[in-house]
Structures are given as structure tokens and as C-alpha cells.
Amino acid sequence: MNMLLKSFDTTHDTSPFAKIKNEDYIPAFDAAIADTKKEIDAICENPDPATFENSIEALSFSGMHLDRISNIFFNLHSAETNDELEKIAQEVAPKLADLSSDITLNEKLFERIKAVYDRKAELGLTQEQDTLLTKYYLDFVRNGALLPLDKKEELRKIDQELSVLKLHYGEHVLADSNAYQLHISKQEDLAGLPEGIVEAAHELAKEEGKEGWIFTLDYPSYIPFMTYADNRALRREMAIAAGKKAYQNNENNNTDIVLKIVNLRHQRAQILGYASHAHFILEERMAKDPETVKSFLGDLLAKGKPAALREFDELSAFAKELDGLDQLEKWDGSYYSEKLKQQRFNLDDEKLKPYFKLDNVLNGVFDIAHRLFGLNFKEVGTIDKYHPEVQTFEVRDDHGGLVAIFYADFFPRKGKRNGAWMTSFKPQYRLHGVNERPHVSIVCNFSRPTPTKPSLLTFNEVTTLFHEFGHALHGMLADTTYPTLSGTSVYWDFVELPSQIMENWCYEEEALKLFAKHYETGELIPMEYVEKIKESASFLEGLATVRQISFGMLDMGWHGQDPSAIKDLKAFENEQFAPTQIYPDVQENAMSPSFSHIFNGGYSSGYYSYKWAEVLDADAFDYFKQEGIFNPEVARKFKENILSKGGTVHPMELYKAFRGQEPSVEPLLRRAGLLD
Template identity: 70%
Template structure:
């Protein structure tokens, strides 16, 4: 038995990170797959007539050990990877893909599932059981159980190739991010940059025993650089380097991987009887069809585009007046937007950052969760972690019962991918009368503390923290019977509601007063700054909406049609972006080759869901605003109907139970200043 396949002898059965060695993983996966197969065989060989309990329930509880190994391993492959882990991932992925297909293509098992499914009407199941039965049946039918043997074999090949190619895509994107450094030795090149950004670049150079300053494509370095650096040439250099990830015809080039993934997904969908990958995916989403997604996106685009064009014209005129810029380029956007925002609202991130010390903002998120949902976050040293920078907490309710274990990992480092995400190491579920509580983690890339300053966040990073914390609450407050329906296991265009709604508290004086205090003096953020934050919330919202829609439309372009004839990624993107383009095209750049959300994460045919969920979150938050942003009654409704329910019922039903009606887009358009 491996350390990974036994019960962890730790507090709350948490992962024993410090005791796990890389060489433990492969044997553990092999053992975990064998254990899971034995559980499946037991279901198949059971001679009792198939029932909901002995087939559907048994199937959902099976593979627990394998799931835990997978979540530990693949979470570390994102947050703390190295060459060895990446090599193991390449070995393990085909094994897992095969195992997954061994289940969905197991004819005897499917026969039992179908036998239960066929008598659904007479089984007297509750809503959660009904959903589980539907999901289990569809997990077979949508993954090839009804195919002939030769087509099943073809499906296996496709799935193996897909899992390996997606991993390779992600490895290349990470390698490209880490391969670029801009090493500056002339102090004049730093003009315009915030002191904290300069200090961080200096300490990075020192850590490499170099003079001067080093800037990278990691967000805490890249974003301030393109936003504040006065040198247009250097901004251009950074922006082009960022946009060229995976598009440089080198060993980390992702062009062929993109074409291959799109084509494999299309072939898979066709094999299963769907017109395209998007048709396959959207059958299990609130949006239901590519047509609906496109009409939703184009409808929003029609409302946002006039505003976006007007905003872009204003920005162009401003840059010309300020610096004589004749043609705004992509590397000018963030820089002049920030200058214009400062002019219009007398507001800039450097003025705000002293009020947003990371520890205080995190504490603010905790207090918000306490006031709304009765949760208490208690820091503990008794839980093992995979890196010294990770913070660990026990989450308890008002009666001191354990609700969850929470991990927070905030700073960039080698081996950690860019961006921010929430994940889990153990799902919540109820079995044999015991409510197993979840282990939830959020991972971000914020500016590290320096010798003279703590980690101070931009306002954008504050909303990012609240966003990921909202996902975490969805996991923490999960209260379902079955693991596959727990927490964030919901339709993808519903999963962003709990995260996006939490961002709204960052704009409310009542919430800001909990955590926005100056890191040196302790004084609360002045109300005039809060007003300016609120006023500036819809600044360039037309352009922001158009940008977000352009990503969703690119995603639908790749997945909503037969991609076989696409050979030139750049030409294809140019065509997809035609309706949303504001800046001139940059020949050396492509988006798809580093678009990890859709080619490595789970967002293929789902990128639109950020906007879709914004409609939900704006509508839901209006309800809080009507009753008070810390109103217990509304909070309990949100917790009881949305956060705790996971994927146990159709999301629109859950939403209507919370809100009393279907969401209307008007709240979003009002908030965005588009009506």
C-alpha cells in the first residue's frame, strides 16, 4: 500500500504533502485504478436485480481513493510543478483516460444503469437522486456506451490523444511564460513604474545575482509594466512577448496542438452523433445550444459595441492630445486607460494599494463570509502543506463544528501557472450517516511582500481574491449526498455565479470598511475614494464587455464548426475577431496558442459563461441591495438554494427558488452603464 492509497493519518484526513515523494505517484495511480476497477467489477457481478442503491449510488461512491490521488497530483501539477511531475502527468493521463473509458464503454455496467434508468418513473426518487440517475445515464450515453465496438475503440484513441495533447499545450504555455525575462539596467527605463513593482523587479534580479531589474510575464510583473511604464518601446516589447506565447515556431510552439485539439474534439462529437463539440458540450449547460450562446453573445455585443467604439474614440483622442500618438496599439491600451481614469476620477491603483494589504483583504473576505453565512476561519499550523507560502485554515460554523479545510496560496513562483483559480483536494458528500467535509483551495498570483512593504493589492486583485473566494464558498458550504453533485459540480455557465456575485461586496462602503485600512496608519479608506471606485466601476465597460465577448466568440469559432479546414491560426483568429476588433492586429501574436482556459482548462465551448453568469450575479446582487448587503434572510436563501445545493437540481430551478423569478439582463446593463 502506498502513502497515497491508505487513510491519511492526519488532522481531518488532509493530504500529507510533506511525506509524498514524486516516485509515490505512479504506483499509487496504478493501485488506485486497480481498487476502482474492483469496485466497478463488484457492481457488475452483483447478481441481485439492479437498483438505484446497488448500481447508481454504488457507482457514485466508487473510485474515491483514485479521485483523491488525482486531485492531489493534478493540483500540484498546476501550483507546484517540475519536470518530473510533468513527465509523470504524461504517463498517467493515458492510464486515466483508458480507465474512464473502461467504465463508460463497459456494456454490462451500462446495461445495469439503463435497467435502473428505464424504471425511473416508478422509483419514487427525490430531486437529488433523480439528477444523479440522469447524470449517470448520460455519462454513459454521451461518452460512447451506445456505440459499436469499432467506434468505441476509435473513441478510446481520441480520448488518449486529447488528454496528452492538452497536457502538452499547458506545459508549453507555462514554459513560454517562464522563458521570457526583460532585464533592464538603465534607471531611465523605469520611468512611470510604481515603487513596489520596481522593488519586486530588483529583488528578482538580485535573486539571480544580476544588476538592475528583471520583469517577467507573470501577472504581478507584467500588468503593472504595461499599465505604467512610460517607455512605449518597452511596453511594446512586453506586450508582444506575452501575445507570442506558443506562437514562435520554437520547441514550445502550440499551433499544431491547437489544431489537433480542435479537430479531435470535433471528431469525438461526430462519433457520438453531435454536429460539433459545442453541440455536445452545451447540451449539459444552461444555454443548451450554440445558437443560443451566439444569439446571447451577439445581443450583448449589439448593446456594448456603440459604447465600446465611443470609449475607444475618447481614448484615442486622449492619447493624441497627451503624447501625440496617432494610432493606439495594443501596448498603449492599459497605459492610456489608466491615465484617462486618473484624469476623470482622480483615482489610480497606487493611491488605493496602501489600503489593500493582502492579509487585511483576506480577513475582510472571511468577515464577509461570517456575516453572511456564519463561517469562522481559524488559521492552523497543524495541517500539512505543499509549499511554505501556503496558509491553512479550519472553517467552522457558529456551533464550532468543522465545515471545511481551506488552503490559500497567493504568490507567483517557478512551477506555478499564471492566473487565479479555486480547486478542491476532497469533495463533500454524505455516506453511512457521516457528512464528509471538503478540503478547498484558492491559488492566485499576487505581488509578494518586499523588504520594505507587505503584499499590497491593486483593486483588480482585490476583486480577484473575492472572486476565487466565492468559488471557495461554493465548495465549503456544499451539503449534498453524492460526491459527483457536490460543491462546484454544476453546469459550467452556473459555476461563475457564486464567484462573480462576491466581487460586488468590494464596491460597497459597508464591506470596504471591514478591511480597507491603510497598512501604515490604520486609517480607513476615505469615502471619496470609495465613491470614485464605484463611479469608475463602469469605466470603459463597453470595451471590457466587447473584449470578453471576443474571447467567447473565438471559443465558439474553434468548437462550433468543423475545424478541419483551418490551417492558419492567425488568419482564423483575425476572422473571428472581426466584429470585436478595436486595436490594429499584431502579426507576431496569437491568442489561441496560450488560451489555456479553452485548450487545457474546462472552458471549451464555455467561455461565454463568464458573461452569462454576470447576468445572474447582477440580478442576484440587486436582491441583496434591496434588502441590505448583509441581510441574513437573503444570505440564507442564497446559501440554502445555491451554495449548498451543488448540482443536485437544474440551475434555473435553484435560481428561481432563490430569487422568485428568472434573471433579467437589465441589472447587468444598468451596472455596466450600458442603459
């Protein structure tokens, strides 16, 4: 029995992970693709004149079975993959790309969409219906509906090739990440490392049947090693290993794939009549065009670089005084930053960790969501999981109504890619009078519990949890009719607002008091620590700002121009990084081969949106600060105008409805300590 081919007879229609077998996927995808084609054919062959209901609405609700299977499969492909799933992904990706092309290049379907679009002024549509109609019309035009047949076929081939290249890219990054281990056998090489990190490394070695300690490129292992290990040679080895993921002389090298992807994206944009891939992407962003993005990043760089250079000189002088270092290298940055932070603020992440037990932080973010948005989280054991470590929750409102299903997956595993992300297994939408509620998940890579300690988070991991939970709120509180406009289906440079604003509560005493309690004694975090957290929030912010800007500039470099003349990836990167370069270059390393956000995620021509959304989140949180961080009226406005509306209204209109004005950059510069 293939569970993916029938309705799920499960609690709240949740995904039946335990009953899905790997061999189920290909037949399920094939059947669901065939069903989707039938649904599209039914729209095209309808003898009645095209209307919003029989064409646009019907299209919006087509392919939902396929979307459900895709959500399950590709989420597992990121969080719980194996060789078999990777083979399936390579077989499925071109089929899905083909179907997408079949739909967007379907002339009969476009004729019906255009017929409705041409009459939209007289149809009396709601704002959401108007947005959906306009979105479909533009999606088809932007994907070649107006092109001649030969160009349509060219586009189809490019989309197929890109779908497979992106898969290979991600698999290579994961393979190189998993392949590297730093195996330490001498106790003295552990100098400086916190006890919990050493214990976790020893546990990993034991699991692998080895003596000593093993450190990996997984963030909970890599970041503490780079921050605390006194052995500079080993820090260098780790940093170079991380920086050459998918950029080594092996079968996982992504250099050619990067060049192929950027050239195919450019060719695609040119076929569609755009100057570059960035011009194509940014047409549907708040920023609108590459010039605006470059100007935005340039203005921030002008404000941030003087501070970054001062901070680098200060850090260099500190390292020279402490250890006689003549040149600060990339593998020294985190180490001496932490030492300087400890000296200046008497604040050590290791002192803070006992107050940030994962369970307490999770309950804290739940409590904050209750105070702001009236949400109640209850862990339940009746919902199937794709891995035993995943936690499952019912989310209800104060009247007991189901708001969402929430999955939380917190620890690194071999089949799980690095980083942290929010995703969904089922979107919110309304159909046949029923408001279908979403199934939302956050996936992170936090420090595991050890035999002697629970999972204790660094402050950075605390803000990561709040960040991803902000995305989850955007998905959970969605209240729209059409799945294509629901939750996080918004402009890419707006999607980070709900996530980034949530991080602000981590710095507020009133919020920290809810969850920052010592895991052994239950003692509340000392208020002097809270003050130090706030004081240190803008510590070395100039360097952090310039680093983020450099990633945005590299993204625009690849996608904002014709890349066909680029033959040497490393030389090109150096050229792009020149305006933001602070640390000396590391010859063996390159960023692009493992810059998954832009080559395997959705951020191509969009990495700037993290800084863009920081302007929004600083301005929005400034409003909360003025009225009170748990002010019910401000929270209601944020929920109703930002979190529930999805992509039904232009984001600037939503923002102004919440804030009463357009955002100002001043709160961000003030928060970052970059105002003169």
C-alpha cells in the same frame, strides 16, 4: 512507505504533502486504478437485479481513492510543478483516460444503469437521487454507451490522445512564460513605474544574481509594467512577448496542438451524433445550444460595441493630446486607460494599494462570509502544506462544527501557472452516516511582499481574491450526498455565479469599511476613494465587454463548426475577431496557442459563461441591494438554494427558488453603463 497507498493519519484527513515523494505517484495511481476496476467489476458481476443502491450509488462512491490521489497530483501539477511531475503527468494522463473509457464503454455496467433508469418513475427517488441517475445515464450515452464496438474503440483512442495533447499544451505555455524576462539596467527605463513594482523587480534580479531589474510575464509583474511604464518601446516588447506565448518558432509552439485538439473534439462529437463539439457540450448547459450562445453574445455585442468605439475614440484623442500618438496600439491600452482614469476620477491604483494589504483583505472576506453565512476562519499550523507560503485554515460554523478546510496560495513561483483558480483536494459527501467535509483551495498570483512593504493588492487583485473566494464558498458550503453532485459540480455556465456575485461586495462602502485600512496608519479608506471606486466601476466597460465577447466568439468559432478546413491559425483568429476588433492586429501574436481556458481547462464551448453568469450575478446582487447587502434572509436563501445544493437540481430552478423569478439582463446593462 508510500503514503498514497494508505489511509491518511492526519488532522481532518488532510493531504500529507510533506510525506509524499514523486516516486510514490505512479505506483499509487496504478494501484488505485486497479482498485477502481475491481469496484466496477463488483457492480457488474453482482448477481442481484440492478437497484439504485447496488448500481448507481455504488458507482457514485467508486474510485474515491483514485480521485483523492488525482486531486493531490494534478493540483500540485498546476501550483507546484517540476520536470519530474510533468513526466509523471504524461505517463498518468493516458492511463486515466483509458480507465474513464473502460467505465463509460462498459456494456454490463451500462445495462445495469439503464435497467434502473428505465424504472426510475416507480422507484420513489429523492430529487438528488433522480438527478444522479439521470446524470449517469446521460453521461454514458454521451460518451458512447450506445455505439457499436468499432466506434467505441475510436472514441477511446481520441480520449487518450486528447488527454496527452492538453498536458503538452499547458506545459508549453508555462515553459514560454518562464523563459521570457525583460532585464532592465538603465534607471530611466523605469520611468512611470510605482516604487513597489520597481522594488519587486530589483529583488527578482538579485535572486537571479543580476544587476538592475527583472520583469516577467507573471501577472503581478506584467500588468503593472503595461499599466505604468512610460517607455512605449518596452511596453511593446512585453506585450508581444505575452501575446506570442506558445506561438514562436521553438519547441513550445502550440499551433499544431490547437488544430489537433479542435479536430479531435469535432470527430468525437460526430461519432456521438452531434453536429459539433459545441452542440455536444452545450446540451448540458443552461444555454442548451450554440445558436443561443451566439445570439446571447451578438445581443451583448450590439449593446456594447457602440460604447466601446466611443471609448476607443476618446482614449485615442487623449493619447494624441497627451503624447502626440497617432495610433493607439494594444500595448497602449492599459497605460492610457490608467492615465485617463486618474485624470477623470483622480483615482490611482497606487493610491489605493496601501489600503488593500493582503492580510486585511483576506480577513475582510472572512468577515463578510461570517456576516452572510455564519462561517468562522481560524489559521492553524497542524495542517500539512505543499509549499511553505500556503496558508491553512479550519472553517467552522457558529456552533463550532467543522465546515471545511481552506488552503490559500497567493504568490507567483516558477512551478506555478499564471492566473487564479479555485480547486479542491477532497469534495463534500455523505457516507455511512458521516457528512465528510471538503478541503478547498484558492490559488492566485498576487504581488509579493518586499523587504519594505507587505503584499499590497491592486483593486483588480482585490476583486480577484473575492471572485476565487466565491468559488471556494460554493465548495465549502456544499451539503449533498454524492461527491459527483457536490459543490462546484454544476452546469459550467452556472458555476461562475457564486464567484462573480462576491466581487460586488468590493464596491460597497459597508463592506470596504471592514477591511480597507491603511497598512501603516490603520486609517480607514477615505470615503471619497470609495465613491470614486464606484464611479469608475463602469469606466471603459464597453471596451471590456467587447473584449470578453471576442474571447467567447473565438471559442465558439473553434468549437461550433467543422474545423477540418482551418489550416492557418492566425487567419482564422482574425476572421473570428473581425466583428469585435477595436485595436489594430499584432501580426506576431495569436491568442489560441495560450488560451488555456478552452484548450487546457474546462471552458471549451463555455467561455461565454463568464458573461452569462454576469447576468445572473448582477440580477442576484440587485436583490441583495434592495434588501441590504448583509440581509440575513437573502443570504440564507442564497446559501440554501445556490451554495449548498451543488448540481442536485437544475440551475434555473435553483435560481428561481432564490430570486423568485428568472434573471433579468437589465441590472447587468445598468451596472455596466450600457443602458441608453
